[in-house]
Amino acid sequence: xxxxxxxxxxxxxxxxxxxxxxxxxxxxxxxxxxxxxxxxxxxxxxxxxxxxxxxxxxxxxxxxxxxxxxxxxxxxxxxxxxxxxxxxxxxxxxxxxxxxxxxxxxxxxxxxxxxxxxxxxxxxxxxxxxxxxxxxxxxxxxxxxxxxxxxxxxxxxxxxxxxxxxxxxxxxxxxxxxxxxxxxxxxxxxxxxxxxxxxxxxxxxxxxxxxxxxxxxxxxxxxxxxxxxxxxxxxxxxxxxxxxxxxxxxxxxxxxxxxxxxxxxxxxxxxxxxxxxxxxxxxxxxxxxxxxxxxxxxxxxxxxxxxxxxxxxxxxxxxxxxxxxxxxxxxxxxxxxxxxxxxxxxxxxxxxxxxxxxxxxxxxxxxxxxxxxxxxxxxxxxxxxxxxxxxxxxxxxxxxxxxxxxxxxxxxxxxxx
Amino acid sequence: xxxxxxxxxxxxxxxxxxxxxxxxxxxxxxxxxxxxxxxxxxxxxxxxxxxxxxxxxxxxxxxxxxxxxxxxxxxxxxxxxxxxxxxxxxxxxxxxxxxxxxxxxxxxxxxxxxxxxxxxxxxxxxxxxxxxxxxxxxxxxxxxxxxxxxxxxxxxxxxxxxxxxxxxxxxxxxxxxxxxxxxxxxxxxxxxxxxx
Numbered sequence: 209x210x211x212x213x214x215x216x217x218x219x220x221x222x223x224x225x226x227x228x229x230x231x232x233x234x235x236x237x238x239x240x241x242x243x244x245x246x247x248x249x250x251x252x253x254x255x256x257x258x259x260x261x262x263x264x265x266x267x268x269x270x271x272x273x274x275x276x277x278x279x280x281x282x283x284x285x286x287x288x289x290x291x292x293x294x295x296x297x298x299x300x301x302x303x304x305x306x307x308x309x310x311x312x313x314x315x316x317x318x319x320x321x322x323x324x325x326x327x328x329x330x331x332x333x334x335x336x337x338x339x340x341x342x343x344x345x346x347x348x349x350x351x352x353x354x355x356x357x358x359x360x361x362x363x364x365x366x367x368x369x370x371x372x373x374x375x376x377x378x379x380x381x382x383x384x385x386x387x388x389x390x391x392x393x394x395x396x397x398x399x400x401x402x403x404x405x406x407x408x409x410x411x412x413x414x415x416x417x418x419x420x421x422x423x424x425x426x427x428x429x430x431x432x433x434x435x436x437x438x439x440x441x442x443x444x445x446x447x448x449x450x451x452x453x454x455x456x457x458x459x460x461x462x463x464x465x466x467x468x469x470x471x472x473x474x475x476x477x478x479x480x481x482x483x484x485x486x487x488x489x490x491x492x493x494x495x496x497x498x499x500x501x502x503x504x505x506x507x508x509x510x511x512x513x514x515x516x517x518x519x520x521x522x523x524x525x526x527x528x529x530x531x532x533x534x535x536x537x538x539x540x541x542x543x544x545x546x547x548x549x550x551x552x553x554x555x556x557x558x559x560x561x562x563x564x565x566x567x568x569x570x571x572x573x574x575x576x577x578x579x580x581x582x583x584x585x586x587x588x589x590x591x592x593x594x595x596x597x598x599x600x601x602x603x604x605x606x607x608x609x610x611x612x613x614x615x616x617x618x619x620x621x622x623x624x625x
Numbered sequence: 626x627x628x629x630x631x632x633x634x635x636x637x638x639x640x641x642x643x644x645x646x647x648x649x650x651x652x653x654x655x656x657x658x659x660x661x662x663x664x665x666x667x668x669x670x671x672x673x674x675x676x677x678x679x680x681x682x683x684x685x686x687x688x689x690x691x692x693x694x695x696x697x698x699x700x701x702x703x704x705x706x707x708x709x710x711x712x713x714x715x716x717x718x719x720x721x722x723x724x725x726x727x728x729x730x731x732x733x734x735x736x737x738x739x740x741x742x743x744x745x746x747x748x749x750x751x752x753x754x755x756x757x758x759x760x761x762x763x764x765x766x767x768x769x770x771x772x773x774x775x776x777x778x779x780x781x782x783x784x785x786x787x788x789x790x791x792x793x794x795x796x797x798x799x800x801x802x803x804x805x806x807x808x809x810x811x812x813x814x815x816x817x818x819x820x821x
Contacts, residue, residue, distance in 0.1 A: 212651035214644075346684075376686050381644045381659040383651060479684030564687040 210385050215347035215377040218384040219286075219312055219370075220245030222351040224255040225392040226310075226358045228284040230276035232261040232269045236291040237324050238374035239314035243286050266291040270298035270309075277307040278413060280401040282358065285309070288374055289316035292330045296337065299367075303338025303429055305414060306402065308361035310354065311339075314374040315475070315526075317559045321610040325560020326374040328474065332527040332535050338429045340368040340436055341504040342456065343474040347377050347384050352455035353501075355387070356443050358396055363439060365402045366432045371503075373476040375560070387451055395450045433505035440502050458507035461514050463489060464496030469576050470518040471497045472511075472540055477524065477556070477563050484568040495572060500536065511543035520550035522575045524586070526557045533583040550578055556586035592616055626679040627775060628689040632708050633698030636668040638762035641788065642696065643674035645766055648784035649776040650678040658683040671706050678775065696769055697721060698748075698761050700729060715739060717773050719808070721761040723747040741815050744772055744808055751803045756796035767801025771808035778805050 211218075219242050223231075231250065233243035249255040259276075263269045269285045276283040287295065292313055302309050313331045317323040331341060342357060344350035350372040357368040372378060403413055417425050437458065444457040462482050464470045471481055478499045488495050498514045500507070515521050521544070523537035532538070534553035541551060552575055557563045567587050574580050596613055599606040606612065629646060633639035640661040647659035655678055662673035675689040690710070694717035697708055712718070716738060720726075722745045726735050735743050746768040748761035755764075763785050770778050781801055786794040 210651075212648045212657065373686075376660070379661055380686075381647050381657075382683070383656055476686050480686050483685045562688050564690070565685065 209388070210383060212381060213384055213386075214241065214379060214381050215350060215372065215384075216241030216314075216379065217245050218347050218351045218386065219354060219372070219378075220249065221386055222354040223284055223310075223312075224249045225387065225389055226284075226355060226396055227255075227282065227393075228258055228310075229281040230259050230261065230273070230283045231285065232263050232272035232276070232283070233285050234263050234266050234269050234287070234291060236266070236288050237314075238316060238326070238378045239286045239288045239291070239312065241378060242312055242314065246284075266294040267298055270295035270302060270311075273309045273311070274298060274302050274305065274307055277302070277309050277401075278305070278403070278405045280399065280404040280406075282362075282399045283307075283309045284311065286312035286314065288314040289318055289324075289330045292334060293318065296334065299334060299337045299339060301414070302367045304426070306365040306428070306432070307367060308358075308365050308399075308401075309367040310357045310361055311367070311369050312350075312354070313369050313371045314378045315371055316374040323559040324374075326376050326526070327558045327560065328371070328526040329528070329558075331369060331371045332525075334369070335504055335535070338366070338433075339504065340364075340366060340433065340502070342368065342370050342440075342502055343500065344370065344372040344377065345460075345476060345478045345499060345501075347372075347380060347382055348453070349455050350377060351384055351386065352447065352451070352453060355392055355396060356440075356447055356456050358399075360436065360439060360443055362397075362399050362401075363443075364432045364436060366429065366436070371475065376476045385451075385453070391451065395447065436502070436505050437507060437509075440505075456501055458500075458502045458510045459514055460499040460501060462497040462499070464498050464514060464518075466494070467496030468494040468519040469496075469572065470515055470521050471495065471572070472500065472515070472521060472523045472536065473497065473525070474500050474503060474536065475526070477526070480563060480565055481524070481568060484565045484572065487565075488569065488572060493572070493576060495576065503536070503539075506539050506543075508543040511540060512547075515540070515544060515549075516547050518549055520552065520575060520578065522552045522554060522572070522580070524554045524556050524563075524571075526555075528555050528558060552580045552582060552584065554580075554584045554586055561587060589617075626677055626683065627694070628692050629676045629678075629694045629696065629769075629775075630689045630692040631674045631676070631696045631698065632702055632706065633672055633762075634668075634702070635670045635672050637672070637698045638760050639672040639698060640674045642698070642762035642766060643676040645763065645781070645784045645788060646676045646769075646776065647678070648787065649766070649770075649780040650676075652780040652783050653776060655680060656683050662688065671702055692716065694718070694769070694773055694775075696765050698765060700724070703729060703731070709734065712738075715742070717742045717769075718744070719765060719769050719772055720745045721748040721765055723750065741812065741819070742772070744768070744811055746804050746807050746811070748800075748804055751807070752797070752800045755800040755803060756793065763797035764800040764804040768804035768808040770801070771805045771812065778802065
């Protein structure tokens with residue numbers, strides 16, 4: 209049924225339709241509305257049987273999800289930012305043990321400096337923890353990806369993160385088609401766990417493994433993700449057949465087939481990029497976009513096929529690998545090994561800085577003229593940076609960066625944007 | 626695409642107003658996108674929300690920087706925030722106040738815009754009368770429905786009742802209807818003055 213609802217509400221309802229049996233969560237913006245919605249559905253009995261566990265931390269949230277999943281329960285949690293970092297040790301255990309937990313990451317920056325707004329620093333920091341990572345472009349896709357994620361996780365016995373942009377998607381109210389229970393039941397079979405902790409037939413899981421077998425066990429997580437490269441498109445095709453919507457998959461091309469310049473990005477910024485591309489196409493620019501839906505596993509072959517013909521590739525990413533620059537772009541370059549083209553990394557939207565069509569237009573104009581530096585920071589105020597660098601140079605005791613820069617830029621009232 | 630920016634203070638239902646506007650547009654079969662300004666909102670602090678309405682899917686995710694309409698829930702913000710930034714020349718403004726633009730000290734400002742699209746309505750007073758509380762958001766949307774013709778009063782009423790239900794819903798619908806009448810009368814007077 210078509211409804212005009214908040215993204216968080218859409219995700220809460222999608223998760224509920226997947227009949228999770230244990231939900232454990234700790235509140236952190238901008239994820240909170242999702243688990244608030246789910247706790248309501250459990251309390252009213254609309255989602256039953258399901259146990260909602262209020263835990264004391266994100267570390268506990270993931271640990272409870274691990275315990276629940278190991279007993280054969282379909283388990284779900286959600287988090288963001290520092291919350292994701294706080295559960296890191298448990299994330300590796302969930303993937304290493306092969307437990308098909310599904311988790312929403314409402315993408316948010318990581319401090320310091322503390323910041324509640326959107327970027328991809330949190331989930332990107334966990335790209336190699338063994339979880340599958342899917343990125344949603346719209347709230348419809350966020351809803352759809354959760355339904356696909358449970359099936360993907362359980363078929364492979366591996367955990368899946370569904371990443372959606374905090375605030376930009378979680379707090380946006382827009383049109384979403386919410387399926388009914390029978391549709392989801394037909395698409396998502398009952399959870400058949402590969403391993404179960406059962407008091408009647410006691411086993412242990414989580415053995416210590418020495419050098420004689422550690423690599424082999426560890427490799428299996430990679431093998432599952434390689435299987436996911438086949439399974440993700442297959443599940444997306446099944447989903448389209450069942451629900452009539454083309455959602456998910458490995459990558460999505462937009463006017464890129466014949467484009468000289470192709471922009472690569474993840475998540476909700478693709479919408480703004482597409483509108484900008486439409487305008488630039490009308491003005492005669494040969495430009496398109498490729499959205500990466502599955503960042504882990506990283507679809508090397510699909511990315512190579514989608515980008516290999518281009519003269520230049522602009523990777524626009526909402527995270528910064530301090531000390532080198534791009535994260536997504538490093539992966540894209542691996543996909544393009546041996547192909548000669550101009551590659552640009554653009555770091556954009558950190559800490560919630562709005563990525564506007566105006567900025568994208570001038571960025572893409574610079575790119576098509578090959579005027580970009582290999583590493584560009586979109587809308588960076590270099591005067592502010594350079595003044596702090598000067599203060600550092602002038603005095604050994606110049607003090608804390610964040611406070612100095614806030615003093616420099618002055619009070620910013622909640623203006624129009 | 627029609628873009629609305631709503632200014633107010635934390636606690637005045639600014640985010641809810643954008644949501645209600647989007648639901649009203651959705652009820653009329655249109656695409657709509659409502660979202661807040663994502664600040665660390667707190668009671669009394671300036672808050673901004675946005676609503677886009679279109680006949681096709683809305684993909685853009687940037688804040689609304691060139692609004693076609695401004696709804697101002699708290700006129701005291703006039704001295705604190707650049708409320709009118711980016712307003713389109715054909716744009717609409719609706720301010721929650723019993724004063725006129727002239728009395729607010731905006732006489733010079735309005736010269737560049739279409740007078741008949743810049744109105745005020747005492748939305749907080751109408752809300753107090755009909756709901757017992759001075760929350761101006763639903764009433765302002767009723768006035769905005771009359772001013773812009775963007776959404777019908779009926780679709781707005783459905784959205785308000787869906788959101789609040791019960792007596793609160795009915796009270797807010799009544800406030801929206803009263804503000805709609807107020808603005809309609811104001812527009813008629815302006816049109817009369819123009820033709821005389």
